[in-house]
Amino acid sequence: MRERFLVGFDPFVLPFLCGMVFVLAYCLFYLVRILAQLSAEDRKKFFKSLLLPSNALKNIRDMFLDCLIHVKLWKRNPNLGYMHSSIAFGWFMLIVIGHIETFMYVPGKAGLFYYPIFFRYFMEVDNQELKGSLLFFLMDFFLLIVLSGILLAMIKRIWRRFFGMRRTTRLSITDHIGLYSLWAIFPLRWIAEGFTAGVAGGSFMTIPINMLLKNFMSNPENFNIAWWLYSIALGTFMFALPFSRYMHIPAEILLIPMKRAGLKVYHPRKGFALAQIYTCPSCGVCIDACPMSANKQNCKDTTVYLVRQLKRNNARRMNAMSNKCLMCGKCQEVCQIGLQSYDIRMNIRERARYNIQLKHNYLASYNPDIKQAKVLYYAGCMSSLTPVIGRSIKKLLSIAKVDYTQMDEGGGICCGRPLILAGKKAEAQAMIAKNTEIIKASGASILLVSCAICYRVFKNEYKLSGIRVMHYTEYFNELIKKGKLPITKGNVRYAYHDPCDLGRGCGIYDEPREALSFVGGLAHAEKERAMSVCCGGSIGSLTLNHEDRKPIVEASISNMLYSNPDYIVTACPLCQKTFSMYSPVEVLDFAQALCNGLQEKDVN
Amino acid sequence: MDFGYSLSKSSTMKIENLENSKFKALAKLEPDATKCIGCGCCTASCSAGVFADMSLRQILLSLQRDCQDKYLPMLQNCMLCGKCMLVCPRGINTRHLILSICKIYGIEQ
Ligand code: SF4
Ligand code: SF4
Ligand code: SF4
Ligand code: SF4
Numbered sequence: 079m080r081e082r083f084l085v086g087f088d089p090f091v092l093p094f095l096c097g098m099v100f101v102l103a104y105c106l107f108y109l110v111r112i113l114a115q116l117s118a119e120d121r122k123k124f125f126k127s128l129l130l131p132s133n134a135l136k137n138i139r140d141m142f143l144d145c146l147i148h149v150k151l152w153k154r155n156p157n158l159g160y161m162h163s164s165i166a167f168g169w170f171m172l173i174v175i176g177h178i179e180t181f182m183y184v185p186g187k188a189g190l191f192y193y194p195i196f197f198r199y200f201m202e203v204d205n206q207e208l209k210g211s212l213l214f215f216l217m218d219f220f221l222l223i224v225l226s227g228i229l230l231a232m233i234k235r236i237w238r239r240f241f242g243m244r245r246t247t248r249l250s251i252t253d254h255i256g257l258y259s260l261w262a263i264f265p266l267r268w269i270a271e272g273f274t275a276g277v278a279g280g281s282f283m284t285i286p287i288n289m290l291l292k293n294f295m296s297n298p299e300n301f302n303i304a305w306w307l308y309s310i311a312l313g314t315f316m317f318a319l320p321f322s323r324y325m326h327i328p329a330e331i332l333l334i335p336m337k338r339a340g341l342k343v344y345h346p347r348k349g350f351a352l353a354q355i356y357t358c359p360s361c362g363v364c365i366d367a368c369p370m371s372a373n374k375q376n377c378k379d380t381t382v383y384l385v386r387q388l389k390r391n392n393a394r395r396m397n398a399m400s401n402k403c404l405m406c407g408k409c410q411e412v413c414q415i416g417l418q419s420y421d422i423r424m425n426i427r428e429r430a431r432y433n434i435q436l437k438h439n440y441l442a443s444y445n446p447d448i449k450q451a452k453v454l455y456y457a458g459c460m461s462s463l464t465p466v467i468g469r470s471i472k473k474l475l476s477i478a479k480v481d482y483t484q485m486d487e488g489g490g491i492c493c494g495r496p497l498i499l500a501g502k503k504a505e506a507q508a509m510i511a512k513n514t515e516i517i518k519a520s521g522a523s524i525l526l527v528s529c530a531i532c533y534r535v536f537k538n539e540y541k542l543s544g545i546r547v548m549h550y551t552e553y554f555n556e557l558i559k560k561g562k563l564p565i566t567k568g569n570v571r572y573a574y575h576d577p578c579d580l581g582r583g584c585g586i587y588d589e590p591r592e593a594l595s596f597v598g599g600l601a602h603a604e605k606e607r608a609m610s611v612c613c614g615g616s617i618g619s620l621t622l623n624h625e626d627r628k629p630i631v632e633a634s635i636s637n638m639l640y641s642n643p644d645y646i647v648t649a650c651p652l653c654q655k656t657f658s659m660y661s662p663v664e665v666l667d668f669a670q671a672l673c674n675g676l677q678e679k680d681v682n
Numbered sequence: 683m684d685f686g687y688s689l690s691k692s693s694t695m696k697i698e699n700l701e702n703s704k705f706k707a708l709a710k711l712e713p714d715a716t717k718c719i720g721c722g723c724c725t726a727s728c729s730a731g732v733f734a735d736m737s738l739r740q741i742l743l744s745l746q747r748d749c750q751d752k753y754l755p756m757l758q759n760c761m762l763c764g765k766c767m768l769v770c771p772r773g774i775n776t777r778h779l780i781l782s783i784c785k786i787y788g789i790e791q
Contacts, residue, residue, distance in 0.1 A: 401778075432781070433788035437758040440733040459729045459763035489732035492761040500762050500781060509761065617764045620781065623714055624773030655768055 079183045079210060082202045082277070086184075090199075090306040091192040097316025098191065104320040105328045108356070112332065115349035120341050127339035140334045145327075146170055150414040154363065155242035161234065164227030165260075166327075171220040179213055195312070198271050199305050203279040210279065218281035221271075224264050232261065245371065247362035247382050249323075256322035259315040266311050270304040326415070329356035333415065343421035346396070346429070347388045351422055357415045358385045364409035364419075369612040370402070372633035373626060381409040381419045388422070398621070400426040404630075405499060405618025407582040411608050427501030427620075436497070436505045441512045444491065451483035453553075454522035456536075458529035459492050460651040467651055470669035471528055471550060477676065478562040482526070485516065493532040494539065495579075499618050506539075514540055526553055528669065530577035530650035531617065534584055549580060551590035551649050551668055558596050558672075565675035571599040572671055573643035575634075575657070576610035577650035578618075590649050590668055597675025601643035611637045613648070615656025628660070635661045647671045700748040704786055708745065712782040714774040718742045724766035724776060730759040738766055738776060745783070754789050 113121060127133050143149045146167045152159030176194035180187060183201065187193045193200065203210070238246050249257060271280060272287030276296035280288065288295050319325060333353045341350040360382050370376035379399045387395040400423040410419050448454070453475070461467050468484075475482050491513055494506035517525055517540075525542065527533040528550045536547045557563050572594050580586050587607045591600060605611055614630035622630075635657060638646045646661060648654050649668040657665040666674070709715045722739045730736040736759045744750040757780060766776040 430781075430785075432784040433786070434754065434757055434784040436760060436762075436784075438730075438761065440730075440759065444733060459761075459765050460768070462729075463727065463765060463768055489729060492729055492763045496762040496764055496777070500777070502762070617767075617777065620778045621712075621775070623775040623778075652764075652768075 079201050079203055079279075081184060081187075082200055086187050086190060086193065086200060088196075088199070088302070088305075090302060090309050091196055092309070093306075093313030094195060094309040094316070095192050095313075097313035101316045101319055101328070108352075109332060112349055112352050115345075115352065116341070117344070117349075120339075120344075120349070124336060124339045124341060128335050133335070133338055137335045137338055140338075141331060144334065144414070145330050148414070151361075154412070154414075157230065158234075158241040158243070161227050161230040161241070164223045165231070168220045168224035168227060172217065172224065175213060175216050175220070179217075182213075196305065196309070198274045198278045198280075199301065202277045211281070214279055214281040218283035221264065221268060221283055225268065228261055228264055231257075243362065243366055245362065245365045245377060247360045247365065249360070250386065252318050252321040253323050253360065256315060256318040256324045259311050259318060260324070262311040263308070263315060266304070266308040270301075270308040273301050273304045323358070323360040325356045326359035329353060330415065333357040337416065343418050343425055346400075346422050346425040347391065351388075351418075351425070354415070354417050354422070355385050355388050358382065358413075358417055359415075360386070361414065363412050363414065367408045367412040367609075369404060369406060369408065369614060369630050369634060370622070372614075373629040376402070376626070379403070381413070381417065384419065384423070385417070396426055397430065401620040402622055403619060404578075404612045404614070404616040404622070406578040406612035406616060408578075408609070408612065411582055424498075424501065427499075428503060430501050436502060438505065438508055441491065441508055444512065446485075446490070446516060448485060448516065448520045449483040450521045451481045452522060453480050453482035453524045453526050454485050454517060454520050455482055455526045455528070456485045456490070456493070456517075456532060458486070458527070458532040458651070460529055460531070460655070462489070464651045464654055464667065467528055467654070467667045467669055470667065470673045471526075473673055473676075474554060474557075474563060474669060477564070478557045480557075483520070483522075485520065491516075493529075493535050495531050495535040496617050498535065498539070500620060506535075510535070510539055514542065517542060517545060524548055524553070526550055528649075528651070530580035530583070531652065534579040537584055549584070549586060549589075549649070551580075551586065551593060554669070554672055555589040555593035558593055563672070564677045565597050565672065566677050567596060568598050568675060570644040570674070571601040571642075572597075572645050572647045572666075573601040573603050573638045573641070574606070575603065575613065575638055575646060575648040575653055576607055577648060577653050578610070578612050578616065580649055581610055582608055590647075594647060594668070594671060597672055598644075601641045604637045604640035613650075613653040613656045615652050617652065627656075631656055631660050639663065645671065695747060702748060705745055705748070708779075708782055708786050711786065712775065712779045714772075714776075714779055715742070715745070715782070717772045717774050718746075719772060721771060723769040723771060727765045727769045728760075729763045729765055730761050734759040736760060738780070741783070742779075745787075750787060751790065754783075754787055757783060758789075 148159055148162040151162050176197050179197055180194040234241050271284045273295050275284040275288035294300060336350055336353055343351045345351055362382055364381040365371055365377055368380040371380060379402045384399045403423055405420060407420055457468050491509050494509040497506035523545060525545050525547045527536055533549045574591055574594055576587060594600060611634045613634050614627045646657055646663060646665045647668055654665055654667050720739055720743055725731060725737040725739045728736050736756050741753045741756060744753040760780055762777050764777050770776060
């Protein structure tokens with residue numbers, strides 16, 4: 079191969095070149111900005127983790143698997159996975175092979191970064207050689223891969239079900255510009271390379287195009303227009319990139335090592351959070367996942383749109399969206415980039431300003447007299463509205479002859495989680511301190527909790543060294559396995575609902591199921607475990623009111639009724655109360671279900 | 683002449699004469715503000731009520747009648763536990779209502 083022009087430049091490269099310089103400058107600016115926004119401590123942590131060789135290897139592996147292959151999307155839906163990885167990986171390979179060609183044939187031009195992109199324009203074949211043909215073949219092969227991805231992307235706009243999606247993201251104007259220019263890039267490249275294929279060589283994709291109108295296509299006078307169009311498409315894409323969802327391409331490269339360094343979100347749109355915001359590709363997977371979307375008008379409040387408003391710094395919408403969310407954690411669970419929407423929303427809530435501050439002056443003088451016992455049972459506020467839970471638990475405890483006492487008989491101090499969810503961290507700390515004092519003074523070695531909401535905060539926010547915090551599903555499962563509870567298996571089928579705070583919040587999925595399998599059969603819900611659907615009653619949502627919640631609750635119930643269970647069982651008083659409002663089958667608490675399995679003689 | 687007692691001041695109030703711009707702002711922020719029927723279920727079940735004065739019913743009534751100054755400090759006792767939300771027969775989103783009151787009204791120190 080040899081160069082057609084010794085200057086190695088043509089004005090048509092300018093749109094691409096300007097776009098590229100713009101993108102690089104923009105990314106550099108934001109890289110510095112994000113790093114500058116991190117606290118000195120976080121920054122140190124980040125650089126330290128970056129330099130660790132084992133981390134570096136893991137980072138490179140993640141970049142390959144997440145940015146290029148999109149493994150998580152493959153797992154979600156193979157069509158969706160193929161669409162993304164064919165475009166990302168195929169494009170990546172085109173760039174890599176383009177560079178290899180440049181290095182091989184014109185190492186002197188390798189410094190010009192437009193050269194490998196427009197290689198076929200600047201070169202011509204003098205004699206056919208094997209390695210050249212192989213490269214030609216590979217280039218055309220990856221072009222075909224990318225084109226197939228683009229075709230799928232077009233299909234996705236009209237036939238979402240094919241990709242396992244019910245809804246997809248409504249794109250913004252810049253997203254549209256980015257999308258259409260991205261769609262245009264590769265067909266235009268195909269045509270442009272088709273024009274030059276007669277001179278510069280090609281393979282199974284480009285040669286046939288060239289053959290089609292050989293005289294017209296092989297005439298060098300006609301080359302320019304095609305290459306201009308290709309370059310303009312590239313340039314448009316580059317200029318739209320920073321303002322569109324395609325910013326995820328460069329941003330993810332930063333986010334992966336940041337996540338590995340274990341940074342924390344400390345501001346809704348600065349530092350680590352900003353890196354996450356830029357990395358969201360608006361894939362829209364979180365729309366279908368969100369329980370709020372059972373009510374169509376809530377779709378606009380899902381995480382993908384929150385991210386958009388965060389980018390725009392629209393304070394009013396940001397607040398409204400963060401206050402509406404049920405904080406069920408599902409969007410974070412399904413998100414391919416692991417966007418920490420929970421932390422981002424909490425940071426927004428914590429910034430709300432109030433004229434009246436909560437004080438809880440009565441905490442200081444509250445000193446309950448609690449009997450010493452091995453197990454300290456904390457029922458929590460909600461459980462007092464569902465007395466059957468407390469009764470069932472106490473019955474099980476006395477049958478198992480457990481030495482226990484209740485911490486909040488007749489009313490106690492709230493665990494603090496509702497305050498945390500309302501963004502009132504400092505006020506919650508006061509409750510946490512008081513409860514810690516009471517728990518420590520009780521001398522108990524196990525804190526037994528029957529509410530998923532309380533359990534999460536006891537587990538994560540309290541420092542109760544030496545005291546084992548146990549959810550009653552874990553505790554009773556242990557008692558059953560130790561043979562302390564005389565239960566028998568009946569022929570009822572239970573569908574177990576994973577409460578958000580217990581499942582996604584604390585990772586407890588197996589214990590309740592194992593325990594229930596001793597008293598009856600398990601009926602699967604349509605979506606369960608980490609994919610479980612919030613009951614809709616969550617106190618995580620501040621603004622959803624009773625009527626708004628109804629469709630959410632009903633959708634969640636129908637998810638539970640998927641395989642026609644006799645009962646729905648849940649392990650959270652709030653879920654139980656919420657489901658009971660609309661469920662056609664009886665909703666039992668976990669402890670109630672266990673009591674149903676007690677052998678006759680023990681029941682009385 | 684002092685009989686040691688007197689006629690008490692009329693407690694009649696003209697709703698239309700009340701200063702209700704703040705209440706309107708509250709109802710805009712949380713429309714449920716206007717739904718309360720004063721049944722008192724919230725107060726009866728209140729977690730904070732065990733330890734201190736806390737009556738959401740009284741607070742809501744006082745807001746509607748623009749005589750809230752005496753009652754607002756009660757709000758500071760609320761733990762936002764949400765029990766009142768579950769018992770309210772009108773399905774009022776009490777937690778957000780409480781937070782909204784805290785945003786719109788203030789307490790004179
Ligand atoms: S937040 Fe996650 S799931 Fe939602 S659109 Fe962004 S990347 Fe996709
Ligand atoms: S946390 Fe749950 S309710 Fe909130 S946006 Fe995510 S999926 Fe929707
Ligand atoms: S949220 Fe506040 S007012 Fe309502 S029951 Fe709990 S402590 Fe009482
Ligand atoms: S329970 Fe509801 S309707 Fe009854 S007084 Fe309280 S807020 Fe009003």
